Amino acid sequence: MECHFQIENIINIYIIVISKKKGKDVLETTNNHYDVVIIGGGVVGCAIARELSRYKISVALLEKEADVGWGISCRNSGVVHAGFNYKPGTLRAQLCVKGNRSFAKLCQELDVPYKKIGKVVVAQKKEEVEELKRLKTQGEKNGVEELEIIDSDKLKKLESNVKGIAALYSPETAITSPYLLTIALAENALRNGVSFFLNTEVKNIAKLRNSNFKINTNKGEFTSSYVINSAGLYSDKVAHMVEKDKYRIYPCRGEYYVLDKNASWIINRLIYPVPKAGSGGLGIHFTPTIDGNILIGPSNEYIKQKDNLSTTSQIMKMLSAETQKFLPLISSRDIIRSYSGIRAKQAPPSEGGYWDFVIEESNSVNNFINLIGIESPGLASAQPIAKKVVGIINKKENLEADSDFKPFRKGILRFEEQDEETKKALIEKDPDYGEIICRCEQVTKKEIMEAIDNPLGAKDLISIKYRSRAMMGRCQGGYCLTRIMELLKEGYGLTPQEITLKGEHSYLLTGYRSDEVNI
Amino acid sequence: MIQKKDVIIIGGGAAGLAAAVSCRQKGIDDILIIERGSYLGGILNQCIHDGFGLEKFNTSLTGPEYAQRYIDQVKEEKIPFLLNSMVINLSPKKEVIVANRKGLQHFRAKVIILAMGCRERTRGAISIPGTRPAGIYTAGVAQELINLKNYMVGKKIVILGSGDIGLIMARRLTLEGAEVQMVAEILPYSSGLPRNINQCLYDFDIPLLLSHTVVDIKGNGRISEVTLAEVDKRGEIISKSKRKVACDTLLLSVGLIPENELSRQAGVILSSITGGPEADERGQTNVPGIFACGNVLQVHDIVDNVSLEAEYITEGVMDYLQGRLQAQREIQIILGSGLRYVVPQKIFTIKDTIFSFRVNQPGKKKKIIFEAGKELVKKKFFPRVNPAEMLRVKLTSEELESVKRLKIRLI
Numbered sequence: 045m046e047c048h049f050q051i052e053n054i055i056n057i058y059i060i061v062i063s064k065k066k067g068k069d070v071l072e073t074t075n076n077h078y079d080v081v082i083i084g085g086g087v088v089g090c091a092i093a094r095e096l097s098r099y100k101i102s103v104a105l106l107e108k109e110a111d112v113g114w115g116i117s118c119r120n121s122g123v124v125h126a127g128f129n130y131k132p133g134t135l136r137a138q139l140c141v142k143g144n145r146s147f148a149k150l151c152q153e154l155d156v157p158y159k160k161i162g163k164v165v166v167a168q169k170k171e172e173v174e175e176l177k178r179l180k181t182q183g184e185k186n187g188v189e190e191l192e193i194i195d196s197d198k199l200k201k202l203e204s205n206v207k208g209i210a211a212l213y214s215p216e217t218a219i220t221s222p223y224l225l226t227i228a229l230a231e232n233a234l235r236n237g238v239s240f241f242l243n244t245e246v247k248n249i250a251k252l253r254n255s256n257f258k259i260n261t262n263k264g265e266f267t268s269s270y271v272i273n274s275a276g277l278y279s280d281k282v283a284h285m286v287e288k289d290k291y292r293i294y295p296c297r298g299e300y301y302v303l304d305k306n307a308s309w310i311i312n313r314l315i316y317p318v319p320k321a322g323s324g325g326l327g328i329h330f331t332p333t334i335d336g337n338i339l340i341g342p343s344n345e346y347i348k349q350k351d352n353l354s355t356t357s358q359i360m361k362m363l364s365a366e367t368q369k370f371l372p373l374i375s376s377r378d379i380i381r382s383y384s385g386i387r388a389k390q391a392p393p394s395e396g397g398y399w400d401f402v403i404e405e406s407n408s409v410n411n412f413i414n415l416i417g418i419e420s421p422g423l424a425s426a427q428p429i430a431k432k433v434v435g436i437i438n439k440k441e442n443l444e445a446d447s448d449f450k451p452f453r454k455g456i457l458r459f460e461e462q463d464e465e466t467k468k469a470l471i472e473k474d475p476d477y478g479e480i481i482c483r484c485e486q487v488t489k490k491e492i493m494e495a496i497d498n499p500l501g502a503k504d505l506i507s508i509k510y511r512s513r514a515m516m517g518r519c520q521g522g523y524c525l526t527r528i529m530e531l532l533k534e535g536y537g538l539t540p541q542e543i544t545l546k547g548e549h550s551y552l553l554t555g556y557r558s559d560e561v562n563i
Numbered sequence: 564m565i566q567k568k569d570v571i572i573i574g575g576g577a578a579g580l581a582a583a584v585s586c587r588q589k590g591i592d593d594i595l596i597i598e599r600g601s602y603l604g605g606i607l608n609q610c611i612h613d614g615f616g617l618e619k620f621n622t623s624l625t626g627p628e629y630a631q632r633y634i635d636q637v638k639e640e641k642i643p644f645l646l647n648s649m650v651i652n653l654s655p656k657k658e659v660i661v662a663n664r665k666g667l668q669h670f671r672a673k674v675i676i677l678a679m680g681c682r683e684r685t686r687g688a689i690s691i692p693g694t695r696p697a698g699i700y701t702a703g704v705a706q707e708l709i710n711l712k713n714y715m716v717g718k719k720i721v722i723l724g725s726g727d728i729g730l731i732m733a734r735r736l737t738l739e740g741a742e743v744q745m746v747a748e749i750l751p752y753s754s755g756l757p758r759n760i761n762q763c764l765y766d767f768d769i770p771l772l773l774s775h776t777v778v779d780i781k782g783n784g785r786i787s788e789v790t791l792a793e794v795d796k797r798g799e800i801i802s803k804s805k806r807k808v809a810c811d812t813l814l815l816s817v818g819l820i821p822e823n824e825l826s827r828q829a830g831v832i833l834s835s836i837t838g839g840p841e842a843d844e845r846g847q848t849n850v851p852g853i854f855a856c857g858n859v860l861q862v863h864d865i866v867d868n869v870s871l872e873a874e875y876i877t878e879g880v881m882d883y884l885q886g887r888l889q890a891q892r893e894i895q896i897i898l899g900s901g902l903r904y905v906v907p908q909k910i911f912t913i914k915d916t917i918f919s920f921r922v923n924q925p926g927k928k929k930k931i932i933f934e935a936g937k938e939l940v941k942k943k944f945f946p947r948v949n950p951a952e953m954l955r956v957k958l959t960s961e962e963l964e965s966v967k968r969l970k971i972r973l974i
Contacts, residue, residue, distance in 0.1 A: 302687070306827070351783065357692045357800075381687030383695065464660075468667050475664035480649040483599070484824070520685040526707050529714075540714050545697035549784025552697050553714045554811075557739060 078104040078239070080437070081259055081268035083246050083282055085112035087222060088418055089274035090229035091430035097236035099434075099443035104268070105230075105238060106261060108245035110547040111502035111510075113226030115276045116422070118510065119353075119385025121300075121331045121339055123314060124218040125421040126163070128183025128191060129326065134400040137186040139425035139432070144188075144216060150427055151220060154228035155455040157334040163217035163314035164199065166208035166370065172318040176212040183214070190215050205310050205373050217314055221334045222423055223510040224455065229426075231499050232453040236446070240500055243547070246275075249285040251409065270411045270437060277350045277388045279416050286409045291402070291416045295350045296324055296387040298342025299359040304518050305336045307378040310371060317370065322396045324389055326420070328366040335485075335513060340367055340374070342385060346393040355382045380518050390417035401425075403432050413437075456494045456511060460486035481531075482524040484517020492528060496535065503536065506546040529553075564669065569593035569884060571659055571672040573650050573825060576605020577866045578857020579678035580633035581873035582880075586676075587640045589881045595670070596637070596644035597661055603637065603644060604630030605680060606703070607866065609710045612731055614758070618867035629866060653825040655850055674852050674880050677826055677840065678873065681858040683728075684818040691723075693780025696787075702728040702816040709735060717812025721789050722746040723777045725753040725760070727864070727951075729816020734763035736814075743767075744808060747775040747791055749798070752925045754818075756864060756951050777813065778805065786813055819862045829853060834908060837861045841908040844916040845879025845888065846872070854880055861906050861919060864953045868919075875917060888912070894963065899972025901929075903950065910969070913960045920956075922948045922973055930974050931956055935966040948973070 080096055082089050085107030096103045109115070124147045130137035151158035167173050173193075180191045192213045194202070199211045234240055244263045249271060252258050259266040275282040280293040317327040325344035332338055343359045360382060367374050390399040402416035413436055415429065422429070437443065459467060459477055471478040476490035495511035496503065505528065508514060514528060515521035521528075529552065532538045540553035570586055572579045575598030583596050602608060607615070610626030617623055620632065637644065645661065648668075652660035659670040683701035700708075700716055706728060708714045718741050722729045725748040733743045746764060751774050753760055764771050772791070778800055779790035793804035821839040823831070831840045831848045839860040840848040847854050856873040863869045882888040894910035905920040922929070929948045933940040933956075940963075943956050963969075 301690075352694075353783075354694050354779070354781075355690075355692045357778065360690050360692065376690075379688060379690060380685070382690055382692075464667065467662070471662070471664070471666045478662050478664040478666060479647065480599070480651065480662055483649065486651060519682045520687055522683050522685065522701055522704055525704060526712060529708075530712070545784075547784065550697040551785060552716075553708070554717055555715050557709055557713045557715050 076265060077256070077267045078102045079268065080104075080270040080272060081106060081257070081266055082272045082274055083259075084115075084274035084276055084279070085109070085226075085230060085240070085242075086115050086274065086276050087113065087117040087226040087229065087423055087426045088415060088429050089272075090226050090233060091426040092272055092274060092433050093233035093238045094229045094236070095427075095430040095434045096437075097233045097238050098446060098449045100446045101443060103233075103238045104241060104266060105233070106241050106244045106246055106259070106266070108243070110243050110504050110544075111507045112230045112240070112242075112500065113223045113510070114506070114546070116385060116388060116419075117226045118223040119383065120222055120420070120423060121329065121342065122219050122222045122333055122423070123163075123331060124158070124220055124424045126183065126188045126214045126216040127186045127421070127424075128179050128188045128212075128214060129319065130182075130186065130421070132182060132185040135403060136398070136400055136421060136425070139401070139428040140421040141187045142428040143421070143424040143426065144218070146427060147218060147220070147424065151225070153451045154225070154232055154453045156220060156225045156228045158218060158220045159334060160216065160218040161313050161332060162213065162215040163316060164194070164203060164206070164211040164213050165316045165318055166199065166206055166211045167318050168208050168369070170209070173210050175318045176210060179212055188214065188216060203311055203313060203315065205371055206315055207370055207372070219314070219332065219334050220423070225423070225426075227498070227500070227511060228453055228455060232451070234499055235453065236449050242500065242502065246282060246285070249282070251286065255410065257412070270413065272413045272415070272433060274415045276418065277386060279388065279414065283406075283414050283416065286412055287406055291390065291414070292392075293350075293417065294389045294392055295347050295352075296389045297345050297347045297352070297384050298325060298387065299355045299363065299384040300339050300341030300382060301360070301363055301379050302381040302383070303338040303340065303374065303378040304380050307374060308332060308336050308338055310373050311338065315370060317366075324387070324391060324396050324398060328363060330371060335516070337380075338374075346389075347386070350386065353384050353386065355384050381520060387419040388417055389419055401429070403429060405436055411440075456491050459488045459491060481527050482512070482514035482517065484519050484523070485513040487512050487514040487524070489531070492531060493535070496531065503532065503538070504544050504546050504550070505552070565658070566668065566670050568595050568670050568672045570595070570674045570676060570880060571670055572596045572676040572678055573653070573659070574598065574605065574678035574680055574857075574859070575600070575603040575644055575646075576678065576680050576857070577607055577630070577633075577869045578680065578859070578873045579676070580604070580630070580637055581870040582676050582678055582856055582877055583642050584633060584636045584640065585874040585877040586880060587642055589877055591881065591884065594642050596642065597648050597650055597659070598644060598646050599649045601647050603634045603646070609703075609707045610731070611710050612735070615866050618865070619870055626866075633870075650825055653829045655830040657829075657852055673884055674854065675829070676876070676880065677823075677831075677848075677853065677855040677859050678857050679822040679825065679859045681819040681821045681862055683815070684820055686815055689817055691777055691780060693789075694782055696780070696782035696785050698782070698786035698811055699780070699813045699815070702726065702732045702814050705814055706732055706735070709739065715739060715741070717741060719810045720744065720812045720814060721777070721791075721808055721810045722814045722816060724748060724815055724817035725755045725771060726816035726818060727755045727759050729814060730755045730759040730763040732814055732816070733769050734767055737767045737769065741812075743769050744810065745770045745772050747772045747777060749774065749776040749794055752950070754951050757949065776800070780813065785811055787811070789813055819858065821859045821862065823859060826853075826855070826859070831855075834904070836904040837906065839906075842906060844907045844910045844912065844914065845882070846876030846907075847879055847883070847888070852883055861904070861953070864951060868953055868955070872919070894966050895968045897968060897970040899932075899970050901973025902971060905971050910963070913963050915957060915959050916963060917955055917957050918971065919953055920971065921950055921953055923950065925949045926973075932972050932974055933958060934970045934972075935968060940966060940969065
């Protein structure tokens with residue numbers, strides 16, 4: 045298929061960006077040309093940004109939301125899959141196994157929580173045991189280690205509250221914080237020179253006469269030699285801007301319940317049902333999160349709109365029924381929140397199941413690299429995917445390594461996790477550690493200030509929540525929300541109307557109580 | 564270094580203040596109140612409406628005025644208190660770790676009085692379907708934002724739940740120029756006090772839709788619409804009754820949950836019905852020397868009852884400190900029909916005992932019956948009963964003297 049490139053002259057528009065060149069804050073006026081522009085700041089886009097920052101090239105990442113990771117990346121189970129669910133030879137199998145093996149190191153470099161807690165896939169009927177054996181063989185073909193079929197006695201020993209007759213035990217499966225990882229990748233990329241443009245939505249892309257791309261956004265134009273389409277749910281739309289109708293993404297929603305930490309003793313590992321053949325999900329599972337909650341979900345439902353993140357009463361009922369099957373000890377009283385995420389599926393609803401990841405340079409548009417259908421195990425595979433993308437560019441450009449690259453990044457120190465002596469020393473050093481703002485998650489003023497002061501400059505409450513855990517507990521911000529609003533107002537001079545939950549139009553207050561009063 | 568105290572009171576709200584003053588009046592010298600906020604009085608400070616103190620002081624006060632009466636006594640009695648101080652640990656040995664800007668402080672107390680109050684049930688806890696936009700507040704948070712921070716939360720309001728804070732906020736928001744479209748209540752009766760329904764809804768022509776709930780929420784940035792529906796007698800949604808209501812704010816007043824995270828740490832057994840500790844006739848929990856009063860024990864209807872309960876339990880505190888609190892024998896308490904719960908859940912010593920309870924549904928001309936086996940111990944008539952109101956009945960030590968099992972029911 046021929047493409048219709050618009051022939052236009054380069055118009056140099058100068059825009060002001062806040063960029064961190066080699067770790068230093070600089071407010072500068074820059075030309076808007078970059079060697080590489082990445083579209084989409086999910087975990088994969090941010091991992092690509094970080095991988096590219098190892099080289100001497102200029103990179104920009106454009107994200108339509110007010111922070112990174114607000115799409116698929118913050119709305120999944122946070123599981124670092126081992127890789128036995130995927131067909132041997134596929135990218136999903138290869139990259140997942142690779143990602144799983146190097147995940148601990150990645151998290152260590154980026155100061156992101158990670159725990160190898162293991163997983164059991166639980167059979168409740170005789171006929172499901174065969175499927176366990178098939179998964180084991182498949183996993184072994186993919187290179188997954190230490191898979192074991194266990195009987196109900198051993199299952200009882202591992203997970204005394206789970207009902208089942210046999211299970212596939214995978215000790216290599218791990219958990220992480222998907223949003224903290226995305227943020228960490230972005231922060232490290234920023235520190236190593238990548239420019240981040242938030243609230244920046246790509247409207248159209250054209251190839252110029254000099255073979256550069258011109259990328260039109262709501263925040264002005266960018267030009268680049270390469271474009272990486274890592275737009276997740278909208279990757280079909282972005283691809284369509286240069287190459288008509290090649291891909292199609294079908295949104296497939298999954299709803300979750302979040303349980304109170306007080307219920308976390310019920311399980312030790314990830315508890316999965318045996319996946320149903322042809323299903324585009326792994327079934328309703330029980331996921332201990334890195335923060336100590338349990339997630340129940342996700343459901344698996346094709347929907348029409350890509351931004352419809354509703355939860356529904358039918359699915360909530362179904363989640364409760366599934367819970368009764370596997371873990372009758374969990375009660376509806378343990379629920380503190382529900383939410384949903386949306387998978388970026390290539391497999392159409394009529395077909396179901398999975399298609400493999402697409403990670404390739406467009407064969408009709410040079411230097412345009414597409415990442416399509418990155419659904420599960422996208423989190424586990426994020427780094428290998430990024431390396432593969434860099435590999436594509438490296439083959440053509442022979443990139444020069446940047447010896448200044450710093451792989452390490454420090455996250456926000458969690459007061460609650462420290463021993464008593466450290467806590468004392470912290471408060472002595474900075475009294476803000478002594479002020480606990482979020483009671484449920486024991487988050488101090490210091491941590492919240494660090495979250496507000498984040499390097500990417502995201503100031504929405506959700507951004508503060510993901511970074512600090514404030515508002516994530518059982519009272520859901522009942523105690524700390526007003527206090528955090530005050531910190532935003534006093535510390536950053538935001539007016540009441542400027543305090544937002546998650547981006548534009550999500551204002552929390554309509555103003556002061558009375559128009560006459562202006563404090 | 565561990566500092567020793569006779570009595571540590573966790574929480575400087577209505578319950579904590581009344582308990583502190585009452586302890587001092589009984590002659591206890593070494594008391595410390597620990598409060599996480601920057602002032603004493605707790606949630607009373609944001610309750611700027613009146614109607615407090617009718618029972619206790621025989622006059623109608625605002626929340627801050629009611630609190631001030633106790634704060635004045637605390638200061639007069641020179642009872643020490645810590646502000647801006649969060650208890651981060653409470654052990655079964657009654658050791659307390661407090662965090663504040665000065666550092667971590669360790670205490671060991673002979674008696675702990677739990678007075679942490681309660682928190683509001685959230686949208687997540689009741690699983691309302693829909694999106695998760697800005698503009699959904701629990702009524703108490705909205706009350707704090709408006710009354711203490713001087714902010715306005717929205718202009719076109721729907722309130723779900725007819726708890727008292729929701730009713731109070733319906734009036735408050737109306738007075739501030741917002742349009743409160745309705746209060747929807749899933750039950751066939753209100754969970755708020757009748758006086759609040761009259762003064763906060765009917766006086767302002769705000770409709771109360773009973774047997775109605777919110778079944779969907781729309782809006783991505785800010786909430787833009789809710790779907791209301793009627794529910795049938797079994798609580799199932801009647802599909803035909805669904806209707807959309809445009810709004811920019813949804814306020815929730817759907818229940819309060821006693822705040823017992825510290826109690827759990829200390830090994831205190833909680834009741835699955837009240838959400839508060841299982842307490843005996845002295846307000847003592849299963850952990851000797853740990854007492855509870857106020858909303859942390861059971862959610863109260865009016866603050867006067869909180870103060871009365873706090874004062875009532877300090878007798879047991881005194882007895883405990885003097886080594887006079889010995890279990891004599893256990894009277895089993897059996898919850899009979901018509902009642903949601905009763906406090907205390909156990910009785911170990913025979914004394915005049917106040918029983919607090921709530922009924923399951925509204926009724927007229929009802930009797931509370933206390934029975935020991937087939938023998939009637941006490942009967943009390945109530946012309947009207949309402950789940951919104953906490954009922955209190957006192958049994959004397961004589962009445963309890965020969966009882967082994969006490970069954971309480973409503974007829």
